[in-house]
Amino acid sequence: xxKGKKFLALGLVVAMTGSMIAGCGGSSGSNGDSNSxxxxxxxxxxEKQGGExxxxxxxxxxxNADILQKMIDGFMEENPDIKVTLTSExxxxxxxxxxxxxxxxxxxxxxxxxxxxxxxxxxxxxLDLSGxxxxxxxxEAYLDMVYDVNVDKEQTAYGIPYATNASGVLYNEDLFAQAxxxxxxxxxxxxxxxxxxxxxxxxxxELTFADSWTCLPPWNSMAPxxxxxxxxxxxxxxxxxxxxxxxxxxxxxxxILDYAQEDFMGTTYTDGNAAFAxxxxxxxxxxxxxxxxxxxxxxxxxxxxxxxPSVDDESKNTVTSGVDVLLAVSNQxxxxxxxxxxxxxxxxxxxxxxxxxxxxxxxxxxxxxxxxTNETVSGVAKDIANGKVSNFPDHYYPNGFDLSTILQQCxxxxxxxxxxxxxxxxxxxxxxxxxxxxxxx
Numbered sequence: 001x002x003k004g005k006k007f008l009a010l011g012l013v014v015a016m017t018g019s020m021i022a023g024c025g026g027s028s029g030s031n032g033d034s035n036s037x038x039x040x041x042x043x044x045x046x047e048k049q050g051g052e053x054x055x056x057x058x059x060x061x062x063x064n065a066d067i068l069q070k071m072i073d074g075f076m077e078e079n080p081d082i083k084v085t086l087t088s089e090x091x092x093x094x095x096x097x098x099x100x101x102x103x104x105x106x107x108x109x110x111x112x113x114x115x116x117x118x119x120x121x122x123x124x125x126x127l128d129l130s131g132x133x134x135x136x137x138x139x140e141a142y143l144d145m146v147y148d149v150n151v152d153k154e155q156t157a158y159g160i161p162y163a164t165n166a167s168g169v170l171y172n173e174d175l176f177a178q179a180x181x182x183x184x185x186x187x188x189x190x191x192x193x194x195x196x197x198x199x200x201x202x203x204x205x206e207l208t209f210a211d212s213w214t215c216l217p218p219w220n221s222m223a224p225x226x227x228x229x230x231x232x233x234x235x236x237x238x239x240x241x242x243x244x245x246x247x248x249x250x251x252x253x254x255x256i257l258d259y260a261q262e263d264f265m266g267t268t269y270t271d272g273n274a275a276f277a278x279x280x281x282x283x284x285x286x287x288x289x290x291x292x293x294x295x296x297x298x299x300x301x302x303x304x305x306x307x308x309p310s311v312d313d314e315s316k317n318t319v320t321s322g323v324d325v326l327l328a329v330s331n332q333x334x335x336x337x338x339x340x341x342x343x344x345x346x347x348x349x350x351x352x353x354x355x356x357x358x359x360x361x362x363x364x365x366x367x368x369x370x371x372x373t374n375e376t377v378s379g380v381a382k383d384i385a386n387g388k389v390s391n392f393p394d395h396y397y398p399n400g401f402d403l404s405t406i407l408q409q410c411x412x413x414x415x416x417x418x419x420x421x422x423x424x425x426x427x428x429x430x431x432x433x434x435x436x437x438x439x440x441x
Contacts, residue, residue: 052081052082053334053340054085055082055083055084055085055108055337055341055344056084056085056086056087056106056107056108057072057084057085057086057087057106057107057108057109057344058087058088058096058106058108058110059086059087059110059111060092060112061325062088063361064088064110064325064357064360064361065086065088066360067356067357068086068110070356071347071348071356072086074353075343075347075348079340079343082340084344100120100123103332105332107330107333107337107338108329108341108345109327109328109329109330110162110325110326110327111159111328112322112326113142113146113161113324113326113391113395114149114394115149115396115397115399116399117149117159117328118149121149121150121151122151124331125331125332126331127158127328127329127330127341128156128157128331129157129158129159129160129328129329130156132345132346134160134342134345134349135157137367137368138160138161138349138366138367138368139161139366139367139368141387141389142161142323143157143161145322146159146161146326149396153233158328159323159327160326160327160328160345160349161323162323162326162327162366162367163323163324163357163363163364163365163366164321164323164324164366165287165288165289165324166287166288166319166320166364166377166380166384166389167217167221167285167286167288167308167319167392168221168305168307168308169284169285169305169308170276170283170284170285170290171183171303171304172276172279172281172282172283172301172302172303173302175281176193176282178200178202179193179199179282180200181196181197183379184306184309185317186311186312186314187309187310187312188312194259197282202281203259203260203261203280203281204259204260204282204283205256205259205260205261205264205281205283205284205285206260206261206264206267206272206280206281206284207257207260207264207267207285208264208269208271208273208284208286209264209265209408209411210267211269212404212405212407212408213404214286216394216404218252219249219253219394219407220393220394221285221307221308221310222248222249222253223246223393224318224393225317225390226246226248226249226310226311227245227249228245232393235435236398236439238436238439241428242428242431242432242435243425243428243431243432244428246428246431247424250410250424250428251424253407253410254410254420254424256285257414261281264411265412270293274297277294277295277297277298278298285308288305288363288364288377288380289362291303291305291362291377304375304376304378305377305379306380307379307383308320319380319383319384319388320391321384321389321390322391322395323366323391324363325363327345329342329345349367351367354370358372359372364377364384371385372384397438398438399438400437401438402434406430406434407427409427410423410426413426
């Protein structure tokens, strides 16, 4: 569930790709057609409606439309002079690109903290929210993630982290108990657990590599931990390569494949989730978003999650957790619209509102003091609350760098009998070649 940068700031040409997991669409009900000279048409409309300020909230996730609408309804009940219209349809990338080229920018954008956000931020169309009092309501670890994906790592809050997610190892508690194993904290312990599961006749991993995006979670867990911490900056600058820095990542990636079900390359995410829910394997490497799928199939499943133990130094192993939703404000609207948009963010950050969002979406919160208490993620909740997290590394990669397809080919090479050393070399060479093509300013 998870899921090149030519950006002309004046032309607002956004080279967005399909990396957004779920999309949104058209300008239905929006007043975003105000012009760059200060929103004359919108101001006239507001005056005609007796001073009511109109905002459009543009969401890049269709699956959160219902809870966002509930938030909007609650906000408008408290602020009857502000009208908020939600836009949440399919094909978000294309729609947002088209609207940006027309300077038709939604007053509020709810989107992920990835390279798509970076493109908006680099275009100069987002309002600096750093001076707002509500910034202190957000966990510093997630603010840092937003700063990290700003152009030149500018320490400015152009987006407010709101909801987060987590990727790691999902595991069947009953199968762990059957094999007499406990949650591993290090790579060596992880290997021991896999061996004991096999001895007990239990398949260690259910993988769903027929869907290429599901090839990313193992990489996203190991890549923030094993290579040097400055890798993403250095790779962007061209001073390092994937080859020579990510060999251990791919080596361990290939090791995992040895302990998956037989037809992992032909198993889809949907089918694999159903099989895993019914006890086909002890572990799946993916994110919290998959848990609801398991429970829809088998409500009695005892599932939990732990941080992927990438190395033998337990202190270095982190939960891969990124900003799934941040709230950004356009700087193109009227002063009244910008102030109203800030009020909406202030409302959204209220603990009870933020709690209702993460409960509905089975997500985690970037808001201080708001915790996901569901038992199925209790194994990672403490690490997330304490900020022992690493961002998804693919949030730092340029659009157009199709890592999921590279990793899917790596897995296929393994199935077809390619020597591991040759496979590692070929995979990392492909990473470097495709990264260089995509890494265009």
